[in-house]
Amino acid sequence: MSKHTVLFELGCEELPPKSLKNLRDALKTETVKGLNDAGLAFDSVEAYAAPRRLALKIINVDGAQADTQKRFDGPAVQAAYDSEGKPTKALEGFMRGQGITVDQVSTFQAGKVEKVCYLKDVKGQSLDALLPQILQHALDNLPIAKRMRSAASRTEFVRPVKWVVLLKDDQIINATIQDHQAGNVTYGHRFHAPEAITLNTANDYLDALRKAHVIADFEERQAIIDQQVKALADEVNATAIVPSDLRDEVTALVEWPVALRASFEERFLAVPQEALITTMQDNQKYFCLVDSNNKLQPYFITVSNIESKDPTQIIEGNEKVVRPRLSDAEFFFLQDQKQPLASRKEKLANMVFQAELGTLWDKSTRIAKLAVALSPITGANAADAEKAALLAKCDLTSELVGEFPELQGIAGTYYARLEGENHEVSEALGEQYLPKFAGDVLPQTKTGTTIALADRLDTLVGIFGIGQAPTGSKDPFALRRSAIGILRLVTENDLDVSIEQLIDLALGAYGDVIKDHDKTRADAVAFLEGRYRAKYEDQGVAVDVIQAVQALSPKSPVDFDKRVNAVNHFRDLSEAAALAAANKRVANILAKEATPTGDVVEANLVEDAEKALYAEIKAVKPVIEPLLAAKDYTAALSQLAALRAPIDAFFDNVMVMADDAELKANRLRLLAQIRALFTSIADISVLQH
Template sequence: MTHTVLFELGCEELPPKSLKTLRDALKSEVEKGLTDAGLGFDSIDAYAAPRRLALKINQIEAQQADSQKRFDGPAVQAAYDAEGKPTKALEGFLRGQGITADQVSTFNAGKVEKVCYFKDIKGQSLDALLPNILQTALDNLPIAKRMRSAASRTEFVRPVQWVVLLKDAQIIEATIQDIQASNQTFGHRFHAPEAITLAHANDYLDSLRNAKVIADFEERQAMIDSQVKALADEVGAIAIVPADLRDEVTALVELPVALRASFEARYLAVPQEALITTMQDNQKYFCLVDGHNKLQPYFITVSNIESKDPTQIIEGNEKVVRPRLSDAEFFFLQDQKQPLASRKDKLKNMVFQAQLGTLWEKTERVAKLSVALCQFTGASPLDAEKAAFLSKCDLTSELVGEFPELQGIAGTYYARLEGENDEVADALGEQYLPKFAGDALPQNKTGTTLALADRMVTLVGIFGIGQAPTGSKDPFALRRSAIGILRLIIENELDISLENLVNLALAGYGDVIKDHDKTRADAVAFLEGRYRAKYEDQGVDVDVIQAVQALSPKSPLDFDQRIKAVNHFRTLDEASALAAANKRVANILAKETVTENTVNEATLVESAEKDLYQTLKTLTAEVQPLLNNRNYTEALSKLAALRTPIDAFFDNVMVMADDPALKANRLALLAQLRGLFLSVADISVLQS
């Protein structure tokens, strides 16, 4: 027999940013508890609203199955004397279990036969087990700070007001979080605050819906999505709906009612990023843009009540947002009274890092490196130097002081207002790209140059003073920065080695960094060490990465081209056999000293080794130009033709021949074969 169980924990308003996490964790913990208790069930539906967490457990069994538990006693040899009577050891076991000698059994415990007692255990009922399972689940929720309320000794993220625990239509007797369980829940705080008696566990969603509460998180979110889109469509706009904000707003309302408000068009002269930031972060509004991503003078707020006069709510929100937009406007206008370049004096008083100097000293190094990198990026040295000298000036602006996330973006606006060209102006914002894994890269050459230079100056400087990341400690985010460096080089196809890049950065530090050799070695090793994280994030198998790392390519672009080649090679039918053959060849060569790498054609006697030699000779001529052009994918594809002659060679030729000349010649042939594959990657490490 199965039942439907409803559990609801009613609270004061739960933390909106944690609501989904708490819901999912509660479901997961209860699933675990039921499974551990041996209570079968079909599924669990989890619900969450500002004042409640709830679970509906479908088709759960009425009780545990009966079971049998074995209790082990002494070895049979020690349990009975020579006459077959119980010894002291067995008597002690019998007393401990409360049984007689005729109730014991025996079992084979390896080399020894032991006595035991199989005790029948009757399964406990759902009613008896569930309260403890639920309380344990609540105790295990990921809550950073718990609180007590009133005289209760139990703790939770917010004060608990009521508990519902129903098995079909029956209340399960339980005390959870010091609250006696009942069949009474409560509706919307304002629209329907009175108690609601639930006749059956299946009535939960509908009963609350009638009381103006949408308990299902996804249902509420779908309502918000639909209402927001409809309001945006009415004014021909598109709503900006970040995932985190969408979840937070859903967690703030029991009954979502979206309303569109507006603000004065004059505020659109302010950088829209500042307006969007203040409306999203401080007011939880959804901003509206046109098809060109230009901010429109509207925003959408999601109310928690169905007002008889929505105009009052709209006007109230417009009144609240106006001072915030005015502040942003004031900061923007104040900043324009001072040219961007003149702000460098303040940078001279801002410490970047105690041993590496001020932000202005860093800026000078970034400018020098940016100019040097132009030969690789194709940027204009004049634009790159100008952008570098302006790059940190907006950090001293009022706008960035109020909205730190606008660093770079503010600089772009001010540079444009001062007449700088697009290359320079856009680079000021693009210097921080990519900000995270998968983020967009700079779109212009100057931005690419500045982004690369800024990261390299920081990385080399920090390594130069011996403060490389250790464990989880990475205050300058150098691990993320290093992957950004690799992406900037690879995705822009910049042909520069890591060592050359580090050397160019080191040149800007002079005597500030004492040991250039150690810094160079450490920084290059660190950057090379990030290949694995970068490619694993892209879904590349570890053995593919190791196959390329075995050759230690100097250039990230070269490394990437080899990765792509090996990844493609793995899709070929011949890949597995050739990887195994390369492994066999590598093992043979590791045990033998190959003094001569030139094959003497006259010493080839077996047809299989002659065929392999001729195929190798032909392919080498075809592959070498491809290797010279770094066309590794086509090169490896051509080398796949070696599978048949290699298989025939190992089937028919004895490498370790008694004749020293034959043996040496065959080893030289294998060394040539191995060398040809190693010109791309060590495919012997590939797993089949």
């Protein structure tokens, strides 16, 4: 069968830069699916994307589908022919329906019954006939939130389509896609090479566009940007801040990247660098530069889409544009300093946190009370914690946070430093919001840990207290994320406290504001315990490991964490599968039989295997008891792994349900001891292998 290289290009007005990469990947995925569904084999598909085009190159694709046979089933042979072997009415009806004669009838075995059938030869369709439908279907299925129609066309796309290229080697495939007749004409850079470019073959695409100042390959364009940005940063001994989203967006904005370094006045460096970086990244799509201490430098890098004869004009133009934005940030920063943080509580008293739970100042006073109560647990200085809590929300009323909401907490830290607050208090104002997302860093100060914990507990308990717990996908106060933050703050700081204690402390800060403390406590505790699974699944821990620990309902997050880590380690031991199975067997036996009270009677151990098992249990108990007391569950489970051989031997050689009532009772006590040893750590009977 003939093989071909196909080029498809959809030329558009500038595509949305934040979506370009996704559109490219989705177009490739949908086309690959369409080719596979059509039975067209190919070696590979290369996908390209630039601001004004999406393109695919399909390498070594079949020129047509393979010819196939389609089977049409008829009646059973027994019903198809009479005693003389002539067609019955049933067979005649089948032949008439298929338009065939008796000599075209075949038979096949369907289970125990032989049936008649017609095997029809189906000629495979050509690539030329199939590909336009596959590509149009792929375009129709792209993840586009809002589609548009342009001019008189009724077809829709994310931007107006200007041209379509569809080449099979050097031949144009006759097709209409997105209401445009396919051809072999593309267009280069809008300014450097706007003339039409005729492609002779599908393989000419990348080189022809490169000559016309368009790098169609997204990754190649990105690599050029990376290289240019690094070179410009190195020239001033700096490092560029290159967030992946911004990097993708800038790559999607240019066809011919030319990076240029510009500068701004050093006086702006007195402004919180987060504000400067935010405005330069979000509004101008610039890459900011920092030194080895992560301190902002008075430079930025912009990526132009043209190779200018006079780049200084582009540089000066960007400097002119960015100056007012930096001046605004400077103005807000200086204005805010005219009013001390503490004096902003009056404005907080007019800002509602939640209608039933009061204002942001009410919340601040509760957090302060809770922070003092938490200080003995977190090791924070109570006075620092109280002060930080009362200042924590004050920067929400500042001009800087009004302009840059993402600076909440960060602005407070800067203002607190300027007002001479100590390190613990100042840093806590920014750290109160950590962790912001899964995997984010935690507060580095004890005061920051205390405020972060108090803030989340206050919101969680308050919202549960007024009966507005998250339901389904609705979680307006982000309590699910908050709960995982609480668990991380407790476990990763090794805080010796139970979930119920934390909830009680938060309830104490609310007092009479929450009417039903008992219900709130029960609901909030259940909610936090219910987040263990999400927390550990995010870390890659298997569900059965989490369930093995949940079966014991440990009260402390730190204790839960240590047990999960121990079971996770145990799961990889060679003895784990056999011991999990044995524990399941033990659990099933004990569930059906009432375990007799009292200790194992050594005199009633008659079989060698049960004597050996009892001896092992007696030997291992004094070893693991101090390990359990020290919460060293990993070492304890490793010790219990030694019971595998005697447990296996016991089940192979001993009849638990003996006829003798004394022997049976003694053996059940022995199994209960095994069960108790393992469930002092986790219920490993639920582990799946």
